Amino acid sequence: MKVAIEGCCHGELDAIYSEIQSLEQRNGYKVDVLLICGDFQAIRNYRDLQCMAVPDKYRQLGEFWKYYTGEKVAPVLTLVIGGNHEASSYFWELYHGGWIAPKIYFLGHAGCVQVNGIRIAGASGIFKPQDFRRGHYERVPYNHGTMRSIYHIREYNVRRLSLLSSPTVFLSHDWPQGIEHHGDLRYLLRRKPHFRDDVKKGILGSPPLMDLLHTLKPDWWFAAHLHCRFEARVMHGPPAQAESIGQSGSSVTAAGENPDEIAIEDGGGEGAGEAAGSERPRSTPAPEVANAADQTQPAAPVNPDEIMLDDEVEQVASPPPPPPPQRATRFVALDKCLPRRQFLEIVDIPEPAEHQSSVAGEQTAPVLSFDPEWLAVTRAFHSYMPTGPSQMMYPEESAAREAVEKELAWVKEHVKTTKVEECQAFVVTAPPPNPATDSGNPEQGQQPPHHPNPQTQAFCSMLEIENKIDPR
Structure with a gap:
């Protein structure tokens, strides 16, 4: 499946879709799905602008409202997560995820879905330690802090995301903390020298996201936020074998080295996939770690026609088993949508055999489905969802996983279809804008009221859980 990934959107949907169509025409393929890694800015009207934390000069209506009203339609299925410059009122109304416009789906504050069987999970927002252990207490109208x-x-x-089995793709806005040491750090600091102090202090990125990366071990992790393209690879395996791959494909960080050290061998700065505005060769695979068995003499060949006596069988040496393959997470961060920036990339991700997107050589529309395991996690953890300033006491991991297994059986029995469009x-x-009259209306300087969204109620009804987003 052809997957396009965008860094920060900043409301530039027209430019992003235009770039995709240009790549399709130039290369003769069709993109199946677009993933956007935050700062989407789903602004429906001028009042939504008052819920977006940006300087006043950036409070612009943008282009999304035309897709919201149907004046324009996304040319490709688009999945988005939230960043730190959003119309937060709209995204709260769809906390569990939902369509924010035809063919544009928000994964929610956290979520996991499937596109033709490929599991795509994501986490919205950025990490700030003072709020990490707080509840979801914010409501419109927001003040400067909320x-x-x-x-x-x-x-x-x-915690909910950590209970998933490995997804194929994970989306975040923040970078996982320490990911810079798994790529070409010197290249990154040449491009972004102001990162140096944070790298030295070990505070660049989000600590809980790095924990998630090591827990979930997805094949791909895409991010944005820091407005530059950066590629890394995190190897998952025994400490003696784990190593990291820089942008040139060379080993740059071995287990046991100081992760805060900046003096790293320079790489070539090349990456995988097709980035908008540049042609990039694919990185070379990681060099295999030498196995001790490789240093021994090869065993003598065994004659298949020889008759072996019982007491001779144990004396014939069998070849050593091959080492288990190492899993790796390929990390790619992308820039914001601006001319001559690396903001878009196309990658090929294989579909499961039972979810082929073409029939008799003809491409069919991708199918967006709920992920049954995520539905089970949602049911299992819903009673712990904090809607006040304080969080609740969470169960131990073993108990939480047992609860997910129990709820997965419930999902399989009671959820008759997982196709999103059927729920x-x-x-x-919210009323769409009238640019001819609204911009001068004093009321448009006010924040919007809360708009209950039927999609949130439909999701809660499907899972038979309380709708805490639209309390009665």
Whole structure:
């Protein structure tokens, strides 16, 4: 499946879709799905602008409202997560995920879905330690503090995501903390020298996201936020074998080295996939770690026609078993959508055999489905969802996983279909703008009221859980 990944959107949907169409025409393929790693800015009207934490000069209506009203339609299925510059009122209304416009789906504050069987999980927002262990207490109208804290990632969502089995793709806005040491750090600091102090202090990125990366071990991890393209590879395996691959494909960080050290061998700065505005060769695979068995003499060949006596069988040496393959997470961060920036990339991700997207050579529309395991996690952890300032006491991991297994059996029995379109349908909940008259209306300087979204109620009804987003 052809997957396009965008870094920070900043409302530039027209430019992003135009770049995708240009790549399709130039290379003769069709993109199946677009993933956007935050700062999407789903602004429905001028009042939504008052819920976005940006300087006044950046409070612009943008282009999303045309997709929201149907004046324009996304040319490709688009999945998005939230960043730190969002119309937070709209994303709260779809906390569990939902269609924010036709063919544009928000994964929620945390979520996991499937596209043709490929599991795609994501976490919205950025990490701030003072809010990580707080509840979801923010409500419109936001003040200066809550307008920002609402997009700070919570422990509740990290714990829920940690209960998933490995997804193929994970999306975040923040970088996982320490990911810079698994790539070409010298290249990164040449491009972004102001990162140097944070790297030295070990505070660049999000600590809980790095924990998630090591727990979930996805094949791909895509991020944005820091406005540059950066590639890394995290190897998952025994400490003696784990190593990291820089942008040139060479080993740059071995187990046991100081992760805060900046003096790292320079790499070539090349990456995988197709980046907008540049042609990039694929990185070379990681060199295999030498096995001790490789240093021994090869065993003598065994004659298949020889008759072996019982007491001779044990004397014939059998070849050593091959070492287990190492798993790796390929990390790619992308820039924001601006001319001559590396903001878009195309990668090929194989579909499971039972979810082929083409029939008799003809490409069919990708199918968006709920992930049954995530539905089970949602049911198992819903009673712990904090809607006040304080979080609740969470169960031990073993108990939480047992609860997920129990709820997965419930999901398989009671959820008759996992196709998203058969549960949730896009609905216009807030009035669209009238650019000719609204910009001068004093009321447009006010924050919007809360708009209950039928998609949230439909999701909660499907899982038979309380709708805590739209309390009666």
